[in-house]
Amino acid sequence: MSFLVLEHIKKSFGQTQVVKDFNMSIEKGEFVSFLGPSGCGKTTVLRMIAGFENPSDGAISINGKNQNKLKTNQRNIGMVFQAYALFPNMNVFDNVAFGLKIAGMNKADIDKRVKEMLKLISLDHLADRYPYQMSGGQQQRVALARALAPKPQVLLLDEPLSALDAKIRVSLREEIRQIQRQLGITTVFVTHDQEEALSISDRIVVMNAGRADQIGAPSEIYNRPATRFVASFVGTLNMIDATVADPAANTVKVGENTVKLKESIGALKGGDKISIALRPEAGSLSESAKGDTSITGTVVLSHFLGSVIRTKIDVGGNLISFDMFNSPDTVQPQPGETVTLRFNASDFLIVRD
Template sequence: MQSFLSIQHLSKSFGAFTALDDISLNIEQGEFICFLGPSGCGKTTLLRLIAGLESSDQGEIWQSGVNCTKFPPEKRDFGIVFQTYALFPNLTVFDNIGFGLQNQGLSREKVQTTVAKWLETIGLSDAGDKFPCQLSGGQQQRVALARALALSPGLLLLDEPLSALDARVRVKLRETIRSLQKRLGITTIMVTHDQEEAMAMADRIVVMNHGHIEQVGTPREIYQNPASRFVAEFVGAMNFMEAEVNPQNQTMLANQPLALAPQPSRSGKVLLGIRPENLTFGEGITELPVQVETMEFQGTFVRASCNPLGWTSTSAIKVDVPVHQLANLSLHPGCESRLVIQEQHIHVFPAE
């Protein structure tokens, strides 16, 4: 079965800087995909190549079975929403949404009907006569979204559309975008550096770093089974502890053998990763001594930062303790305790 959007061996350089290096990716009809990664990883460049705003050095882009690699933006089937809204300041909200429709030669009646529908859809039915400067940032971004969708594109591209908004508005608007995308069934690609945004909105996340794709998967797959140390570190919090694989292929942490699968391809040092919520204080099969340094209240849990006693970690160990468990633990900064390691939650990475 042919994918709706197929990216094949795409590369792009700017002088000596390689922005994308042999990127291949298939996106299915109706999927919500997030390109996630730090600044400079290539996610925006990839979005711009899909839109035809940049040309690739090599590779191909196919949409709905058509090779559109060389098509200019106006010949491609997409709508786009930018971080900066990019609304026409001299046009009303109504005329901003209807701009593309008028350029397509639709009748005045059809334009009015379509724009009225979209104003109702985004909850701004009474704002058609206002100008962008009279709207809040969240309202302007909803208008930009309606303008992009009014032309019924096959593909919706979102270039960090929420990053300029405050936290509460950002959460509300991401719910609006996801709900609208599901209702319309439109294939959507969103660029973001915000892991929480990607986890909440995406069907699949494409984690990028230095022009490469590190991992593609559902939010759950990316979080629970990170393919590399970079993914583990970038998506969520992760503790890293140094361990060794002995000649018997046992993984040893602080001279204690762990019940992990043998590591035949690795010898010597390895790096173990475990998330803060998968560590507990108390008694268990594998216990490690620590000293609690700080405790930060985070609402539903307290994040304790601990220093290892007699064993090695790459940094302080973070432990997320549910608030309702605190009373039974007698934890406080400066106290000594023992961490319980549960092997089923450990990820093994090559040592650096």
């Protein structure tokens, strides 16, 4: 049986249902991210796990024990908040020791555990500092140590990196992942940042309008989005309007181009409209590139972005964004130029609502 189980969770605030039949099983030691736009219900699910909100329906269990009737302070869960939430009147040591004192641990053990935690986050030299004397990144690391100190069964991270600057975000997310692996703690991470979710998760739950649209490994979410929402929310995607050419041969028409798809078109007939998606980094302009299908179009725009050259190509009224890595030998396409993009049939995704 899974360690953290959410079964048919529903939550309404007045007439508004913000979580609609949410189901999820998380294994012990797993790092799962809830990814979605603002208002999709991800934080509400996290707050229900913490006990700050009660589900309108459904059950939450941790290690086989139902949590619905337990208060927040009885659940033994650690949580890191977006706004750090360190106690301003306590120094770093006292903040980390807070949960241990509440648990009734003796002074010597508290001392040992706090030092251990501060060493883990490499801030053992700042034990006497107060929160206002520290940077945002340092405060969030202390918040992480405070959450981990009482050895919680589950660690909840509520957009812990959102208030930090870009550089610190990257380093801290790597640190969080490394600590999580080291301790083997089951972790639920809420974020609206797809890069964060893709980079540190074992699995991602893409949430939309109170439901889990797709649950899967980062590569699966990125490469095989299950719905149009997932496809548009995770990564950049070209949505192309096409017409079924030959269902038997699995081909579609994009402008004047006939494109072969790997995924089955299904029950559609010739002439039916179909939406297909293509990642900007798929395909190549090189004539020597391998590929079993191609598209020809006219360059509309081309931007040099340093490591990448981003080109917009008009293909039968569809504006396709195409990224290629820059190298000293790369020739930047010019507006008005006719180019041919080569792909593998597997690069195209059929998008269903």
